[in-house]
Amino acid sequence: MSLHVDAGAALAIDGGPPVRSAEAPWPRWPVAAPGAEDMLRQVLHSRQWAITSPHEGELFERRFAEMFAGYLGARHCVPTDHGSSALVIALESLGLSEGDAVLVPALTWVATATAVLRAGLLPVLADIDPRTGSMAAGALSEHPDIRAVVVVHWACGMADVPAIDAVAAPRGIAVIEDAAQAHGARWAGRAAGTLGRLGCFSMQHSKVLTCGEGGAVVTGDEVLAGQLEELRADSRRYRGRTPVGELPLAETATTMGANFCLSEFGAALLCAQLPLLDAQHVVRNRNYELLRQLLASVAGVRLLDRPPEQDALSLYEVPIIFDPLPAGSGNTWAAAALTAEISMRAYPPRAPLHRSPLLQPWKKSTIAGLAGRFAARHRDRVFPHAEYLARHAVLLHHSAFLGAERDMRDLARAVAKVARHAERTAGRD
Ligand SMILES: Cc1ncc(COP(=O)(O)O)c(C=O)c1O
Numbered sequence: 253m254s255l256h257v258d259a260g261a262a263l264a265i266d267g268g269p270p271v272r273s274a275e276a277p278w279p280r281w282p283v284a285a286p287g288a289e290d291m292l293r294q295v296l297h298s299r300q301w302a303i304t305s306p307h308e309g310e311l312f313e314r315r316f317a318e319m320f321a322g323y324l325g326a327r328h329c330v331p332t333d334h335g336s337s338a339l340v341i342a343l344e345s346l347g348l349s350e351g352d353a354v355l356v357p358a359l360t361w362v363a364t365a366t367a368v369l370r371a372g373l374l375p376v377l378a379d380i381d382p383r384t385g386s387m388a389a390g391a392l393s394e395h396p397d398i399r400a401v402v403v404v405h406w407a408c409g410m411a412d413v414p415a416i417d418a419v420a421a422p423r424g425i426a427v428i429e430d431a432a433q434a435h436g437a438r439w440a441g442r443a444a445g446t447l448g449r450l451g452c453f454s455m456q457h458s459k460v461l462t463c464g465e466g467g468a469v470v471t472g473d474e475v476l477a478g479q480l481e482e483l484r485a486d487s488r489r490y491r492g493r494t495p496v497g498e499l500p501l502a503e504t505a506t507t508m509g510a511n512f513c514l515s516e517f518g519a520a521l522l523c524a525q526l527p528l529l530d531a532q533h534v535v536r537n538r539n540y541e542l543l544r545q546l547l548a549s550v551a552g553v554r555l556l557d558r559p560p561e562q563d564a565l566s567l568y569e570v571p572i573i574f575d576p577l578p579a580g581s582g583n584t585w586a587a588a589a590l591t592a593e594i595s596m597r598a599y600p601p602r603a604p605l606h607r608s609p610l611l612q613p614w615k616k617s618t619i620a621g622l623a624g625r626f627a628a629r630h631r632d633r634v635f636p637h638a639e640y641l642a643r644h645a646v647l648l649h650h651s652a653f654l655g656a657e658r659d660m661r662d663l664a665r666a667v668a669k670v671a672r673h674a675e676r677t678a679g680r681d
Contacts (some may be wrong), residue, residue, distance in 0.1 A: 254660075257668045264592035271666040272597040273359050278409070278659065281327050281651035283642050284385040288524035295516045303485065303513050304501065307494040310518035314490070317468070319526055323436075324443040326451070328477035331519060332484050335432040335454020337512035338467035339367030339402065341483035342428050344507075348373060348399050351622065356402040357387040359601065360639040363454075364402055364430050364608040369613055373400075374625055377605055381548035382637040383557040385571065386411035387420045400426045405434035405444050406484060407569045407601070407647065408540075410562045412592065413447035417470045427453065435461045436533055438564035445470050450480075460566060460650055461529055463521035466514050478504075484512040515552050536653035543653075546664035550575045550679075551577060552671035567653055571601070571645040572667055588668055593666035604638040606630050608617030628630045 291312070295301060300308040320328035326481035332338045343354065354368045358377040368375040376388035376398060378391035385406040392401060402421055403411045417427050427447075431437070434444035445451025450473075453459075469480050481489045487509045538637055544555055554573050558565065574586045584596025584598045590598040605611050613623035631663030652659065 263522045263546045265589045268600040271593040272662040274295050279654040285524040291520040295520045310625045314339045316522045327472045329470045330480040331514040332467040332512045335467040336363040338452035340370045343371035346480045352399040353397050355398045358604040358635040360404040379635040379637045384409040390420045391416040402428045404430040433568035437566035440561045463518040466518045483509040538654040542660045552675045560667045567650040578677040589670045612628045645651045
């Protein structure tokens with residue numbers, strides 16, 4: 253597919269003309285579903301603002317749990333207040349012992365690792381597969397002591413969970429999917445989150461399905477589902493039919509939970525937003541495919557590989573990988589240059605977790621024991637593939653893909669322009 257780029261034009265970051273006028277709008281995020289306002293008003297006037305409220309009528313929280321489980325093809329769904337809490341209770345439900353080691357990819361949002369610490373366990377970092385950005389099965393063999401693995405479907409890619417599970421299951425290692433960035437992605441027809449023992453989702457503002465702050469755990473295991481309910485509602489479970497004015501939660505207390513409940517406002521919003529999701533996937537994926545074709549012949553830039561088994565894509569943060577990059581500047585420069593060309597924020601991935609300023613457990617005195625073990629375990633370790641993507645990728649939010657074909661043509665021209673300048677001044681690192 254042909255792409256016209258003015259080879260002589262200066263970059264917008266250097267004062268040249270941008271590829272796209274700052275006046276041309278990009279889609280905004282989030283997009284409120286048509287029924288959202290009505291549902292929120294219903295909650296407002298119901299006097300039932302939480303699952304801990306005296307019973308008045310059907311809970312949106314129950315409705316959303318059923319809808320989301322149905323959407324994914326999961327047997328059970330337990331909504332939570334955040335994706336991080338979803339991870340914490342998923343880990344707690346496994347019944348591991350204090351300080352057990354849990355494998356986590358080095359390239360992910362920090363919450364994947366902090367959830368492990370919050371569950372009283374030790375995060376052990378693994379490098380990722382540079383083609384997909386997610387963990388590969390080989391990572392498990394380097395750590396004989398791990399008791400669980402949290403696999404992250406990173407930035408539009410998917411990890412090969414069946415391959416990871418084939419290594420994990422014979423060793424009694426539980427596989428949790430962190431599908432916080434992958435609502436609706438599918439691997440050989442199965443939804444992300446339903447391939448492992450437990451799947452965790454975030455419905456925080458930037459996610460493709462959002463209510464501002466929210467989350468959910470899904471599982472096919474009925475016993476775990478009951479535990480998850482207690483772990484997120486101070487040791488209480490739904491009691492089924494509840495008389496008006498009585499509490500819908502019974503103090504079953506087979507384990508000890510905490511309060512990670514999703515509010516009725518969040519649940520109502522999710523009930524309204526979920527029916528939009530697949531139509532948005534169609535628009536985003538069509539635009540992404542066009543971008544892929546437009547960039548196919550552009551030197552110095554590529555998109556992540558998509559394994560043939562991943563038969564449905566859920567765009568989240570879309571990585572565009574620049575290689576080569578100018579000596580001494582790297583992808584921070586590329587992100588700024590791209591932003592200046594199209595007036596849409598492009599940004600580098602966050603630092604891999606072994607050097608992330610957000611993951612310094614020694615700054616929290618209540619987990620000093622785990623912090624010491626974490627520091628000792630990672631002192632001499634390197635994560636070259638995570639480092640490569642952290643230094644060469646530039647990310648775009650999925651909302652950039654919700655607009656028209658013209659947006660992709662502008663984006664591709666801008667990427668090609670930046671890549672050409674990068675090549676001219678390149679020094680490979
Ligand atoms: C991979 C991953 N895991 C976990 C989380 C945590 O979700 P939340 O922010 O809803 O707690 C996020 C959120 O960005 C994420 O991207």
